[in-house]
Amino acid sequence: MVYQPAAGARDLLPLDVAQKRWIEERLQQVFHRWGYHRIITSTLERMDTLMAGEAIQRHKVIQLQNGQDEELGLRPELTASIARTVVTRMTEDIYPQRLYYNANVFRRNWEKRHNRQQEYYQAGVELIGSDSLLANAEVLILVSNCLDALGLDSWHLILGEAGITTSLLNAFPSNIRSHVRNAIANLDRVTLDTLPLTEELHERARIMLDLRGNSGDVLAKVSSLALEPEQQAAVNNLKSIVELLESECKFSLILDLSLIQTIDYYTGIVFEVVSDINGQAQVLGSGGRYDQLLGLYHPQGKNIPGIGFELSIDDLYQVLASSQQLPQTIPPSNWLVVPTSEKVDAAAFAYAQKLRDSTHLVRVEMDLGGRDAEAIRQYARDRSIAQIAWINSDGTPTIEAVR
Structure with missing residues (x-):
């Protein structure tokens, strides 16, 4: 029998880990420069936390059962867990809170992926405690900084407004609204045309499906829909964000009011x-922005505004691997310390420790015996180890550069 990881799981070998860490470390540097602090939440959560008030569908969570018949699940994303932590464990902290994470998430049949993978890696931020235009702009510009740090320049941002989209959907009958929502989310014009709607609502649905493209054109189209004052205020706020981004940022921006997460x-x-x-x-x-999520977990039901994003380490890896930016080898050791006899084993360990105690990182291996000098040299060459320290019978080292 050949033992393999469970379906949907995988192993990361040393080179995979080095490449993953290359991405994570660059993102982490950006997060630190913006004043964000790392938070680590539980991988295992209660199902009512993970479902975020039915915002996340139950069947997409990998569920577990404990001995007390309590419904548990593996987190499919981080925002709900962080929201729960902030309002229950960080009640004395000052807002705004700037938090970031590097973590694995577990998803069943998520986002229509063709493979069977169920474990993914993400990095992201949550900016909690402000609903301002500047908070929105900070998070969007931070995304741009992250991709710059990874050397990615061929990308664009698709920007929507869930509040506007939801309010526009409210014009449709409640019994068919979810079908309209799904058709628009999947850009499915065929399904949209077959739904039992009046001609006026069919036209409204088609307009919603076409609310994508140049920001000026999209804002003009949505303004033609006879908006309520609250909807118009949201459009004006979106316009302000777009103007700020287009004046300060170099990335391509597509406005898409059919964007539904x-x-x-x-x-x-x-x-x-x-x-x-x-x-x-x-x-x-x-x-995106989630101004009512924290209220689901707050002891008094108090809503605290928040906005954040996640970047998929797996998808970033695929893009970066094709551009040859990731490390192609694991970091080699700097030294191989070789005791020339059993009598100097202790001296060899002491010398190796002296090398490791350097103020900068020095990777030091000990030879474990059982091979001759030429085999040791060949091992060092194969592993790209720069130097060998042969520990002599008197405990002194003889240094050899590996060629």
Whole structure:
């Protein structure tokens, strides 16, 4: 029998880990420069936390059962867990809170992926405690900084507004609204045309499906829909964000008011980061504003505004691997310390420790015996080890550069 990981799981070998860490470390540097602090939440959560008030569908969560018949699940994303932590464990902290994470998530049949993978890696941020235009702009510009740090320049941002989209959907009958929503989310014009709607509502649905493209054109189209004052205020707010981004940022921006995220707790702007490398569009991350999510977990039901995003380490890896930017080898050791006899084993360990105690990182291996000098040299060459320290019978080292 050949033992393999469980279906949907995988192993990361040393080179995979080095490449993953290369991505994570660069993102982490950006997060630190913007004043964000890392938070680590539980991988295992209660189902009522993970479902975020039905915003996340139950069947997409990998569920577990404990001995007390309590419904548990593996987190399919981080925002709900962080929201729960902030309002229950960080009640004395000062807002705004700037938090970031690097973590694995577990998803069943998520986002219509063709493979059977159920474990993914993400990095992202949550900016909690402000509903301002500047908070929205900070998160969107931070996304741009992250991709710059990874050397990615062929990408664009798709920006929508969940509040506007939801309010426009409210014009449709409640018994068919979810079908309209799904058709628009999947850009499915055929299904949309077959739904039992009046001609006026069919036209409204078609307009919603076409609310995508140049920001000026989209804003003009949505303004033609006889908006309520609250809807118009949201459009004006979106216009202000677009103007700020277009004046300060160099990335391509597409406004898309048909953009609907699979997770349904977003209340304001929503966005996707899409790669354009090799002529193929690939979503690298997504995010948005969720001003009512924290209220689900707050002991007094108090709503605290928040906005954040996640970047998929797996999808970033695929894009970066094709551009040869990731490390192609694991870091080699700097030294191989070789005791020349059993009598100097202790001296060899002491010398190796002296090398490791350097103020900068020095990777030191000990030879474990059982091979001759030429085999030791060949091992060092194969592993790209720069130097061998032969520990002599008197405990002194003889240094040899590996060629």
